[in-house]
Amino acid sequence: MSRNGDPEPEGGEPVLPRPPSSAIVRPRPDPFLVVCRCFSLITSLTAILCIAVNVLSAVRSFKNESDVFDGIFRCYAVVIAFFVVLAETEWEFIIKFWKVLEYWVGRGMLQIFVAVMTRAFPDYSERKRDLVLLQNIASYLLLACGLVYVFSGLLCIGLLKRSRQEKEITREQAVKDLEELERRREELEQMLLAERA
Known part of the structure; x- marks a missing residue:
């Protein structure tokens, strides 16, 4: 066990905590x-x-x-x-x-x-x-x-709409980037586990 209570693998290297897949919440x-x-x-x-x-x-x-x-x-x-x-x-x-x-x-x-x-x-x-x-x-x-x-x-409601559209596009892009990072992390973890085995 590590200092913060997370399990350690056999080699003594700490495993980074992984957020659950449900942690990525799509904005409404x-x-x-x-x-x-x-x-x-x-x-x-x-x-x-x-x-x-x-x-x-x-x-x-x-x-x-x-x-x-x-x-x-x-x-x-x-x-x-x-x-x-x-x-x-x-x-x-x-x-x-x-x-x-x-x-x-x-x-x-x-x-x-x-x-x-x-x-x-x-x-x-x-x-x-x-x-x-x-x-x-x-x-x-x-x-x-x-x-x-x-x-x-x-x-000026049209201006408000354009402003909110830009925020929505930025938010959607951030969610896509986060999902891509999560997918890439899972791939790297699989490769790491395959090398250890």
């Missing part, structure tokens, strides 16, 4: 970041609904030759709504070239713009009433998401 996800991710998912789905509505409107406009300009307008709305979806993924490539989308106020303004484009030029004819209803639903939902983003951005 940050509830604030979970809420932000859920809201981002809702915004993405709403933008996808705007894309679908604008595609349907564009197809109907191009079929009716007198509405060609409306069809072109809808095509632009589709492209910009696609950027809204990409911005919500926070893909580094997009954020790198369009830094304004990193900030919630800029992102919210873009969403409001797409909502207005989706709502513009409604056709109130009886045969297109279903499409107008879809346009209204999609545009008002995206408008609400955009307003939430603008007000949250003005209250």
Whole structure:
């Protein structure tokens, strides 16, 4: 027995105490970041609904030759709504070239713009009433998401989110490094035991 009560091997060399494998505790996800991710998912789905509505409107406009300009307008709305979806993924490539989308106020303004484009030029004819209803639903939902983003951005909640994301990434990396060290230690202990045997 060693001085601190730990067992010694036959050769007299002390064995370092090994923490139990359950000692590495995975951190729980940050509830604030979970809420932000859920809201981002809702915004993405709403933008996808705007894309679908604008595609349907564009197809109907191009079929009716007198509405060609409306069809072109809808095509632009589709492209910009696609950027809204990409911005919500926070893909580094997009954020790198369009830094304004990193900030919630800029992102919210873009969403409001797409909502207005989706709502513009409604056709109130009886045969297109279903499409107008879809346009209204999609545009008002995206408008609400955009307003939430603008007000949250003005209250610096986007900055808080980025700060917490950095902490979460650092914490996850620390846990991975600790697990890697533990795995490497076990391998070295196995090699040491094999050499002694």
